[in-house]
Amino acid sequence: MDTAADVDLAVVGGGFAGLQAGLTAVQAGRSVAILEARDRLGGRTKPGRLAGHVVDLGGQWVGPDHRRLLALAARHGVATERQFEAGAKLIEFAGKVRRYTGLIPALPTVALLEVDRTMKRIERMAAALAASAPWATQNAARLDGMTVASWLATQVRTKGARAMMEIAVRAVFSAEPSEISMLFFLAYLRASGGLEPLISVGGGAQQDRFKGGLHQLSACLAEEVGNGRIRLSTVVSAVEQDESGVTLRLSGGDTLRARRVVMAVPLALLGRIGSTPPWPALRAGLAQRSPMGSVIKCHVAYPTPFWRARGLSGEAVSDAGPFSPVFDGTPEGAAHGVLTGFIEGEAARQLTELSPEGRQEQVLRCLTRLFGPEAAIPLDYAENDWLAEEWSGGCYAGLMAPATMTGFGPVIRQPAGRIHFAGTESAIEATGYVEGALESGERAAAEALAALSLG
Ligand SMILES: Cc1cc2nc3c(=O)[nH]c(=O)nc-3n(C[C@H](O)[C@H](O)[C@H](O)COP(=O)(O)OP(=O)(O)OC[C@H]3O[C@@H](n4cnc5c(N)ncnc54)[C@H](O)[C@@H]3O)c2cc1C
Incomplete structure (x- = not known):
């Protein structure tokens, strides 16, 4: 044992993955x-x-299915509320706004049948992958050699069906179909049980919200870890490993000595942390090749949820954008109404250059086309441009372009000496989601604990 170590385990990153890794180790007495x-x-x-x-x-x-996150909320008495979804949804496609019900929008029959066929085919292809090693699937190299856009271009004939698939890809990945590999796309779906659960409200990833917000659960986790064990405003700029431990170089010139480390930062941000010895080649390559998605999240408040009186659920998608998808974000019991939505992929990259006022104008213009003139006069507006967040570098999660998952994916959970890797990108279940972050934190801490017990 390294008697000079300050701690058994240092965790880099205080997101849900890092906090869960810390908690797992604290509970093991470390x-x-x-x-x-x-x-x-x-x-x-x-x-x-x-x-x-x-x-x-x-x-x-x-x-x-997000059982770890639901259990965390239950431990702290944080209740959920159902995402409102009663009524018709809206789709803006080829310059027209139409109402529809069910999962698949109103399109000409041929396109509708093709969406249905394509979805079923994608579900089958995703289910055929091994969740923990999608790169080992028989046709992995072929699927990883093309983007989702190139697959859609050869496999989907109608313009309507292609547009629907593009909308679904943007909604799940906050990226254009041309940015991501078909293998990565399928593996991401596989981790959450398919495409349908990811784009659905009831029974899917958008079923419930937390009263008072999901963000508060990080403070709940921190309380369980012990706030005294957490240092904020502390950038880890480098890690130096030797035969007995790891020295972490911190902002302000401070250092910390740990026997093991869990890195719980997005894959793309690892490149900002120096390493001695250098990061293993494939780990460094994975960091270089896993860019974050592009998303700006916006909430718009109105004096009332006026769309409900018109039989609308508040859910809307648009092929013209830039605000798609949209959901009813009205908090339970509130008098006012809220529409919550996203600017994603290329639209986010264009609008990140604007001021918040400029973005608000574009969002309102889009909502007015969808919901009518009442949408033009909001009560309040709030947004967050995740492209501009230094310590995220984009969102929702890390993406992989062609040839990344097969070439570099196999090292995603592989430790580098005394350093273990967490973060939602490394999760086997619910990759990209908070649930995945919690799973990855548990797994990386378990690896570190097993190694610590060997001395
Ligand atoms: C707009 C938006 C909507 C989303 N919607 C949902 C949703 O509805 N449901 C859902 O489950 N998920 C959703 N997600 C995804 C979810 O938020 C993430 O999957 C999850 O929070 C990732 O947690 P993490 O701990 O893996 O990473 P992070 O939350 O990114 O945590 C990593 C931490 O590391 C820190 N860090 C980075 N570099 C360093 C360094 N050098 N030194 C020290 N610290 C460092 C960062 O500041 C950060 O706090 C959404 C995300 C966004 C942005």
Whole structure:
């Protein structure tokens, strides 16, 4: 044992993955320090204010399969509320706004049948992958050699069906279909049981929200870890490993010595942390090749949820954008109404250059086309541009372009000496979601604990 170590385990990152890793180690009786670059916990979850209520500017919904997250909320008495979905949905396609019900929008019959066929085919292809090693599937190299856009271009004939699939890809990945590999796309779906659960409200990833917001659960986790074990505003700039432990170089010139480390930062941010010895080649390559998605989340408050009186659920998608998808974000019991939605992929990259006022104008213009003139006069507006967040570098999660998953994916959970890797990107279940972050934190801490018990 290294008697000079300050702690058994140092955790880099105070998002849900890092906090869960810290908690797992504390519960095993180990000494722990969690180091977080921001002046707040929660990473890609974050509170904001809108019309006198707290809103989630980042992660918000929880699905029925997110058992770790639901258990955390239950431990702290944080209740969920059902995402409102009664009524018709809206789709803006080829310049027209139409109402529809069910999962698949109103399209000409040929396109509708093709969407149905394509969805079923994608579900079958995703289910055929091994969740923990999608790169080992028989046709992995072929699927990883093309983007989702190139697959759609050769496999989907109607313009309508292609547009629907593009909308679904943007909604799940906050990226264009041309940015991601078909293998990565299928593996991500596989981790959450398919495409349908990811784009659904009832029974899917958008089924419930937390009263008071998801972001508050990071503080609940921190309380369980012990706030004294967490250092905010502490950037880890380098890690130096030797035969007995790891020295972490911290902002302000401080150092910390740990026997093991869990890195719980997005894959893409690892490149900002120096390493001695250098990061293993495939780990460094994975960090270089896993860019974050592009998303700006916006909430718009109105004096009432006026769409409900017209039989609308508040759910809407648009092929013209830039605000798609949209959901009813009205908090239970509130007098006012809220529409919550996302600017994603290429639209986010174009609008990140605008001021918040400029973005608000574009969002309102889109909502007015969808919901009518009442949508033009909001009570309040709140947004968060995740592209501009230094310690996220984009969101929702890390993506993989062609040839990344097969070439570099196999090392995603492989430790580098005394350093173990967590973060939602490394999860086997619910990759990209808070549930995945918790799973990855548990797994990386378990690896570190097993190694610590060997001395
Ligand atoms: C707009 C938006 C909507 C979303 N919607 C949902 C949703 O509805 N449901 C859902 O489950 N998920 C959702 N997500 C995704 C979810 O928020 C993430 O999957 C999850 O929060 C990731 O947790 P993590 O701990 O893996 O990473 P992070 O939250 O990114 O945590 C990593 C932490 O590491 C810190 N860090 C980075 N580098 C350093 C360094 N060098 N030194 C010290 N600290 C460092 C960062 O500041 C950060 O706090 C959404 C995300 C966004 C942005």
